[in-house]
Every structure is written in structure tokens, then in C-alpha cells.
Amino acid sequence: MATLLSPERVTTPEPPISPIPPLTPIPPLTPIPVKPGLPLLGDLLAFTSDPLGFLQKTPNSYADLVAIRMLGGLFYQVNHPHLIEQVLVTQSQHFIKDKGLKVMGRPVFGDGLLSSDGDFWLRHRRMAQPAFHRQRIAAYADYMTAYAAETLAGWRDGEERDLYHDMMQLTLRIVAKTLFDVEENAEVDEIGDCLDAIMWRFDNQSVRAMVEQATGWTVPTPALKRYHRSVQRLDEIVDNVIAQRRHSHEDKGDLLGMLLAARDDDGNGMSDTQLRDECKTMFLAGHETTALTLSWTWWLLWQNPEAAAKLRSELDTVLQGRVPTLADVPQLPYTDRVVRESMRLMPPAWTIVREATADVELANETGLRYCLPKGYDVVISQYAVHRDGRWYPNPERFDPDRWTPEFNKSLPKYAYFPFGGGPRLCIGQQFAMMEAILILAMIGQRYELDLVPGQRIEPQPSITMRPKYGMKMRVRARM
Ligand code: HEM
Structure with missing residues (x-):
């Protein structure tokens, strides 16, 4: 028998009907301005004659997002930190590495961390990450200073040195030892020579490279032959390093050991080709950029003697002539600002x-x-954004003192991104900062560096930004 309180007779009060909020209209898409260029070539010649100036000038004449015509196609340049953050971080799942890198980079670096994408990249990134944990990197500091001391022991008071060459050799030795336990100088130097010949192909200032990137066409030249020989030789050397380690069965706890031991969820390790790709990528990515940071820093310090004097004063006060250690790094705030600037x-x-x-x-x-359309390339330039007067007062001035904590706080997040950002953030960021500060400190303690008169300094934008004619400096001993 149904009672008065039978479930079918219980009624819950109706919620009050709230008025439907008025729909906020979604603003229509704003068309992206297209920079006019020559028919077919677009801005090819303007870009190749000065890629850095070209990318720096575009935002002034156009907007924070602009389409640029190139060889019958288009690419988009993104210039505002807010939009950059969306590409690198919040919408990063909709972007992969560009075709140009794949055309030029794949034949050398295969599916290494720099050039791979998707699940494959993620799996390998996870395998490599432990080699870059803070504690592990701390263990590399002593090698960094020991190798720097070895380099500096070869410098003579008053002599001319190609600083860029010295820094490339030093940072490659550090990567070879810390990540691969390779310490044979002749072998490391040969790796450096191969990488140097290989980098020729990535020069963004040559019409040849741009056409190759866009079409994959190549013209057989002596430089191209040297490039092919170097790719082959680099493969042989790296294969040999891997084979020796496999043979020794020794666990040195370095990156190579981790990559050899790593297994995915199905218990599979990396194939020989995958290992080789990762090793070549690390050899390249792990030395050239830090060597460049050190070279450009000394060039900027030479132009700014007051900053150089301030650096020396900090080094003398804090270190009192000792070799710096990892524990000294936080005690060298001006040195850190010099590197940052x-x-x-x-x-x-x-x-x-x-x-x-x-x-x-x-x-x-x-x-x-x-709307950035599917299939198109997006270019974000650290060089252009880092010199934008909206974020940096007096942007062309070298001013390490600008990096106060307050300035840091007020700076939009992606107005400064030398190491990239989001999931593809440089895996070696901490390694590089520690290395740059320790080496800068060791050189600054012992030497003053002056650019050799008549030496032409011009940045050459390749994958990295190199000094086109090297960087000859006269070294003067301080003690
Ligand atoms: C001052 C020195 C360095 C600078 C300025 C630098 C800069 C960068 C940048 C901007 C990226 C991101 C590229 C992109 O998003 O397309 C990157 C990625 C990478 N860097 Fe560095 N780097 C430096 C040092 C190092 C060092 C010391 C290592 C290794 C020992 C290293 C290894 C890598 C690797 C493997 C990647 C690819 C990471 C991934 O996609 O998962 N870098 N670096």
C-alpha cells in the first residue's frame, strides 16, 4: 500500500530558473597582415642578406604577428611574449619541429631529441632527463673547472687566441667527458671538426641553404662532399664510442650509460641507430651554444670596460684567487647577470x-x-624579441645591471627565452648556465681580453649564431 510518503509522491522543489546570461559574441578572427614581397621570391633576398636585421625590423613595421612571403610560400613571425607563450607552452600540442630542420637535420641527427616529435620524442626525453638532474649536474662542475684550467694553461701572456675556437674545443671536451666519458683529445677534436663541416649546411644567410631547406634540392660542391664525408666519419666515431661502452659493460652513470640501460614499457631498449642519433645530437647541442655564449660575452665585455672591471672585482672579492666551485656560483650574482645580458x-x-x-x-x-593555418611554419626570434624596446629600456645597450629582481619580475615571461620554453625547453639549461659562469669566472680571474685590432666581428646566423670570422682576442695575464 502506498503511503503518503511513497517515493513517487515526494517532490523536490524546482530550482529557481536563473535568467540565461546574454551570449558574449566571439570576436571575429583578425586577418594576419601579410608583408608584401617580390613575386615568387618573396622576401628571400632581404632575409638572406641580413636574417637578424630582417626579423628585428619586421615587428616595428608590422604587428606582433605577421605573414612573410618566401619562395612562393609563407611563414609566420610571432613577436609578442603573450603569443609566444601560446606557441611554445599552452598550445604546444599543435606544433611540431619545422620541415627545414627535418630536411637539413634528419640526415645528420636522425631522430635525436632536437629533431624528433610526439611520443617518440617524449620517450627519449624521459630517458635522457636523469642525466641532467640538479645533483648529477653538480658532479660535472669539477670536470668543467679542471678542463678550463687545462685550456688556460696553454695561454701565454700577450698572445693572440681565437677565443671562439678555444671555447668550442673546451666545451666539447666537457660534454664528451661528462656525458660520454670520452677523454681522448684527438678523438674529441675530430668530432669537433666533423660538426664544424656539418654546420656549413645550415647557414641561413645563403640562398643555397634556403632553397635546400624549402625544396630538398642540392648542388654537388666541394663543401657538400666535405659535409657528406663528415657525416659518415661522425657516425663511425660515435658508433665506436657506443660499441666500446657496450663491450666494457661498465656503468659509468653518465648519459650514455643511462641511454644504454633505458627500457620502455615493453622492455625494449634503444636501437643502435637511435643511440647514435641521440649521441650526435648531444655532442652538437651540448657544446656549441655554450661556447658561443662565452665568446660573445667576452666581445661584449671588451666593448664595455666598466662591466668588465665590475666582473673582475666580484671575482677577486669572492674567489680570492681560488678555482671556483659549484658552491661559489650563487655567490657570483654579477657574473650571472653578465651571462644573462x-x-x-x-x-x-x-x-x-x-x-x-x-x-x-x-x-x-x-x-x-x-588563426595560424595548419601546415605553416611559425618563426619566433629570440634575437628580435630580446631587443624589443617595449620590454628592455635602451635595448641595444649591454647593461648587466638591468637584471634586478624587480626587473625580472616585471618582464613578461616570454620576453626572455634563450633556452626556449614549454615541453621542448633546453634539457641542458642548468648544465649550460653553471658551465658558462664557471668558465667565465676562471678566465676573468686570470686574464683580460682585448679584441685584436682589425678583427671583423659579424654574427652568422646558422642553426646557432656564430662569429662569422672567428674571434681573435689578445690575452693579458692578470697575475
Ligand atoms: C647557452 C647554452 C645553450 C643554449 C642557449 C641552448 C638553447 C636551446 C634552445 C633554445 C632549445 C630549444 C629549441 C626548440 O625549442 O626548438 C634547446 C634544446 C635543446 N638543448 Fe640546449 N642550449 C644550450 C645548452 C645546451 C647544453 C649544454 C645541452 C646538453 C648538454 C643542450 C641540449 C639540448 C637538447 C638535447 C635540446 C632538445 C631538447 C628537446 O627538444 O627535448 N643544450 N637548447
């Missing part, structure tokens, strides 16, 4: 390029919406 003005990685894998909507700070 150097990477602002002369970022070794001067652009980041991505390809959109879907139509991606970006919104600027005022709510304007843009």
Missing part, C-alpha cells in the same frame, strides 16, 4: 621554428583572435 643581446639560439599541425587560434592580450 650576453644571451639577451647575442642569443646563441637566435630563432625557434615550429610547424602548425592544425589550424591554431591565438589571442593577443586585448582579445584579438588570429
Whole structure:
């Protein structure tokens, strides 16, 4: 028998009907301005004659997002920190590494961390990450200073040195020892020579390289032959390093050991080709950028003697002539600012390029919406953004003192990104900062460096930003 309180008779009070909020209209997409260029060539000649100046000038004449015509196609340049954050971080799932890198980079670095994408990249990133944990990196500090001391022992008071060459050799030795336990100088030097010949192919200032990137066509030249020989030789050397380690069965606890021991969820390790790709990538990515940071820093310090004097004063006060250790790094705030400011003005990685894998909507700070179409490349230039007067007062001036904690706090997040950002953030950031500070300190303690008169200094934007004619410096001993 149903009671008065049978469930079917219990009624819950109706919620009050709230008025439907008025729909806020979604603003229509804003068309992205297209920079006019020559028919077919687009801006090829303007870009190749001065890639850095070209990318720096575009935002002034156009907007924070602009389409640039090139060889019958288009690419998009993104210039505002807010939009950059969307490409690198919040919408990073819709972007992969660009075609140019794949055309030029794959034949050398295969599917190494720099050039791979998706699950494959993620798996390998996870395998490599432990080699870059803070504690492990701390263990590398003594090698960094020991190798720097060895380099400096070869310098004579008053002599001319190619600083860029010395720094490349030093940082390659450090990477070879810390990540691969390779310490044979002749072998390391040969790796350096091969990488140098290989980098020729990435020169963004040559029409040849741009056409190759866009089409994959090559013209057989002696430089191309040297490139092919170097790719082959580098493979042989790296294969040999891997084979020796496999044979020794020794666990040295370094990156190579971790990559050899790593297994995925199915228990599979890396194939020989995958291992070789990762090792070559690390050899390249792990030395050139830090060597460039150090070279450009000394060039900037030579132009700014007051900053150089301030650096020496900090080093003398804090270190009192001792070799710096990891524990000294936090005690050297001015040295840190010098490195930071150097990477602002002369970022070794001067652009980041991505390809959109879907139509991606970006919104600027005022709510304007843009659509980056699927399949197109997006270029973000550290060089251009780091010199933008909206974020940096007196942007062309080398001023380490600008990096106060307050300035740091007020700076939009992606107005400074020498190491990139988001999931593809440089894996070696901490390694590089520690290395740059320790080596800068060791050189600054012992030497003053002057640019050799008549030496032409011009940045050459390749994958990295190199000094085109080297960097000859006269070294004067301080003690
Ligand atoms: C001053 C020195 C350095 C600078 C300025 C630098 C800069 C960068 C930048 C901008 C990226 C991101 C590229 C992109 O998003 O497309 C990157 C990635 C990478 N860097 Fe560095 N780097 C430096 C030192 C190092 C060192 C010392 C190592 C290794 C020992 C290293 C290894 C790598 C690797 C493997 C990647 C690819 C990471 C991934 O995609 O998972 N870098 N670096």
C-alpha cells in the first residue's frame, strides 16, 4: 500500500530558473597582415642578406604577428611574449619541429631529441632527463673547472687566441667527458671538426641553404662532399664510442650509460641507430651554444670596460684567487647577470621554428583572435624579441645591471627565452648556465681580453649564431 510518503509522491522543489546570461559574441578572427614581397621570391633576398636585421625590423613595421612571403610560400613571425607563450607552452600540442630542420637535420641527427616529435620524442626525453638532474649536474662542475684550467694553461701572456675556437674545443671536451666519458683529445677534436663541416649546411644567410631547406634540392660542391664525408666519419666515431661502452659493460652513470640501460614499457631498449642519433645530437647541442655564449660575452665585455672591471672585482672579492666551485656560483650574482645580458643581446639560439599541425587560434592580450593555418611554419626570434624596446629600456645597450629582481619580475615571461620554453625547453639549461659562469669566472680571474685590432666581428646566423670570422682576442695575464 502506498503511503503518503511513497517515493513517487515526494517532490523536490524546482530550482529557481536563473535568467540565461546574454551570449558574449566571439570576436571575429583578425586577418594576419601579410608583408608584401617580390613575386615568387618573396622576401628571400632581404632575409638572406641580413636574417637578424630582417626579423628585428619586421615587428616595428608590422604587428606582433605577421605573414612573410618566401619562395612562393609563407611563414609566420610571432613577436609578442603573450603569443609566444601560446606557441611554445599552452598550445604546444599543435606544433611540431619545422620541415627545414627535418630536411637539413634528419640526415645528420636522425631522430635525436632536437629533431624528433610526439611520443617518440617524449620517450627519449624521459630517458635522457636523469642525466641532467640538479645533483648529477653538480658532479660535472669539477670536470668543467679542471678542463678550463687545462685550456688556460696553454695561454701565454700577450698572445693572440681565437677565443671562439678555444671555447668550442673546451666545451666539447666537457660534454664528451661528462656525458660520454670520452677523454681522448684527438678523438674529441675530430668530432669537433666533423660538426664544424656539418654546420656549413645550415647557414641561413645563403640562398643555397634556403632553397635546400624549402625544396630538398642540392648542388654537388666541394663543401657538400666535405659535409657528406663528415657525416659518415661522425657516425663511425660515435658508433665506436657506443660499441666500446657496450663491450666494457661498465656503468659509468653518465648519459650514455643511462641511454644504454633505458627500457620502455615493453622492455625494449634503444636501437643502435637511435643511440647514435641521440649521441650526435648531444655532442652538437651540448657544446656549441655554450661556447658561443662565452665568446660573445667576452666581445661584449671588451666593448664595455666598466662591466668588465665590475666582473673582475666580484671575482677577486669572492674567489680570492681560488678555482671556483659549484658552491661559489650563487655567490657570483654579477657574473650571472653578465651571462644573462650576453644571451639577451647575442642569443646563441637566435630563432625557434615550429610547424602548425592544425589550424591554431591565438589571442593577443586585448582579445584579438588570429588563426595560424595548419601546415605553416611559425618563426619566433629570440634575437628580435630580446631587443624589443617595449620590454628592455635602451635595448641595444649591454647593461648587466638591468637584471634586478624587480626587473625580472616585471618582464613578461616570454620576453626572455634563450633556452626556449614549454615541453621542448633546453634539457641542458642548468648544465649550460653553471658551465658558462664557471668558465667565465676562471678566465676573468686570470686574464683580460682585448679584441685584436682589425678583427671583423659579424654574427652568422646558422642553426646557432656564430662569429662569422672567428674571434681573435689578445690575452693579458692578470697575475
Ligand atoms: C647557452 C647554452 C645553450 C643554449 C642557449 C641552448 C638553447 C636551446 C634552445 C633554445 C632549445 C630549444 C629549441 C626548440 O625549442 O626548438 C634547446 C634544446 C635543446 N638543448 Fe640546449 N642550449 C644550450 C645548452 C645546451 C647544453 C649544454 C645541452 C646538453 C648538454 C643542450 C641540449 C639540448 C637538447 C638535447 C635540446 C632538445 C631538447 C628537446 O627538444 O627535448 N643544450 N637548447
